[in-house]
Amino acid sequence: MKALVYYPSVPRYLAARALGRRYPTAALPLRLLELPEPQPPPGWVRARVRLAxxxxxxxxxxxxxxxxxxxxxxSFPAVxxxxxxxEVAGERVAVNPLLACAERGTEPCPACARxxxxxxxxxxxxxxxxxMxxxxxxxxxxxGGWIVARPERLHPVPDGVPDRRAVLAEPLAVALxxxxxxxxxxxxxxxPGSLLVIGAGAIGLLSLALLRALGFAGRLDVVARHPRQAELARRLGASNVYAATGDALAAIGARKYRPLWGPPAYRGGYGAVVEAAGSASSLDQAAWAAVEGGTVLLLGAAGQINHDFSPHWFRELTWVGSYTYGRADFADAVRLLGELAGLEELVGPPYPLAxxxxxxxxxxxxxxxxxVFTPGG
Incomplete structure (x- = not known):
């Protein structure tokens, strides 16, 4: 089968970062290879990939x-x-990619047991x-064209859900x-009474859609840097869409203060902030955008970031980090796909692996x- 394989390479990292703005795919440590189709271990099944x-x-x-x-x-190198x-025997399935105690043949750890x-x-x-x-x-x-997984990791997709919505099951589970x-x-x-989402990529927009689906009827504002993101945020139920966090804070009535140097400080803000951009600047903005005593939810994997922690204690914020999902979260996310019409607009035209x-x-x-890719053709 054809597959895109990642090979760790420090020289390629450095070259990719140096050339990234002008040549976005230069020196990336990926190779398109021909690999044997994986054979499922006993008790596992093989599935053909439709979209990834x-x-x-x-x-x-x-x-x-x-x-x-x-x-x-x-562990690397990896597809x-x-x-x-x-797809398994003609049935579409969303794949939970976790490899936990059940796959590893160990007694359930406390986390897996619950x-x-x-x-x-x-x-x-x-x-x-x-x-994973x-x-x-x-x-x-x-x-790659095929994967193997335990049957309980394969969740049938509800009838009527288009493929380009179904492929969002995993990030939807992260947000949920x-x-x-x-x-x-x-x-x-x-x-809370008001909520701000910083970052209108897939995780931010899925969080917005879920908040409305879960019954949040309050003020739900979004910071979106790109026109297409802003358009989708409005369609998915945003109360207001702003190009910058400072604009959102001004609109909600937060008071702005100028420090000796650096970005501004604030009093007031949103009852909670979903930080879904994963950058140093967005994390700093989230720390000042939540009202005193509010909550900041960090979604996804931000990587290494240098950060000023003073607002954490100065504003008595509650910080919640979340990276993957539990068993019920993934199953519920797949079920919710049937209710979240329009999410497929987040997904662009599929690319072949080549x-x-x-x-x-x-x-x-x-x-x-x-x-997204169409690895299985």
Whole structure:
């Protein structure tokens, strides 16, 4: 099968970062190779990949922006791709890419025992190499024609859901998990009166759609840098869309103060902020955009960031981090796909694997919110 394989390379990292603005795919450590089709271990099944997404964490990996302290929990070289829509015996399935205690042949750790497999304590142990599908040296991810997985990781897609919406199941589960951690789930979510989403990429826009689907009827503002993102945010239920966080804070009545040097400080702001951009500047803005005593939800994988922590204690903020999902989060995200009409607009036209340079360039330039491959043809 054809597959895009990532090979770690420090020289290529440096070259890619130096040339990235002008030549967005120059020196990236990817190779399009012909590999044997994977054979499922006993009790596993093989699935043909229909669509596979390009995640922000994939781009961060390719550009060397991930924290080296996370390196023990992944294994390379690897066929990338953890946002996977596949097919088994003619049935479409969304693939949960986690490789937790059940796959590793270990006794369930405390996290897995309570269904929190995204927090598995054996993610680097047991009978498999470290990592999950898409970050695993032995089990291919979705940027290849076939994957293997345990049957319970394959979730049938609801009838009527188009492929370009179904491929969003994994990032939708990320957003759902984060919102549940920040605002509760078991006894119904406890939302603040106002909420700001910083970053209108896939995770930010999915969070916006989910907040409305989960019943948040308050002021829900979005900071979007690109016109297409702003258009989609309005369609998905944003109250207001701003080009900059400062504009949002001015509109909600936060008071602005000028320090001796550097960006401004604020009093007042939003009851909660979803930080979905994953940059140093967006994290700093989120810290000052939440009202005193408010909540900041960090979604996804931001990588290494230098950050001023003074607003954390000065404003008595609650910080919630969320990276993957539990068993129920993924299942619920797949079910919600049937209710979230229009999400497919986030997904651009699919690229063949041979067009990977165009796909990566489109994702980096934000010409599409979500770039996807058609690895299985």
């Amino acid at each position: 997404g390009v995640c922000g964490s994939d781009l961060a990996l390719l550009l060397g922006k991930n924290s080296p302290r996370l390196s023990p929990f992944f 990338l791709g953890h946002e996977i829509l596949a 269904g929190e497999e995204g927090l598995c304590q054996n993610v680097a142990g047991g009978g498999l190499a470290p990592g 599908l898409g970050y695993h040296r032995d089990l291919p991810g979705g940027w 998990r984060g919102l549940r951690r920040a605002f509760g789930a078991n006894d119904g979510p406890r939302f 067009g990977w340079r165009s796909a990566i360039a489109a994702a980096r330039a934000r010409r599409v919110v979500k770039a």
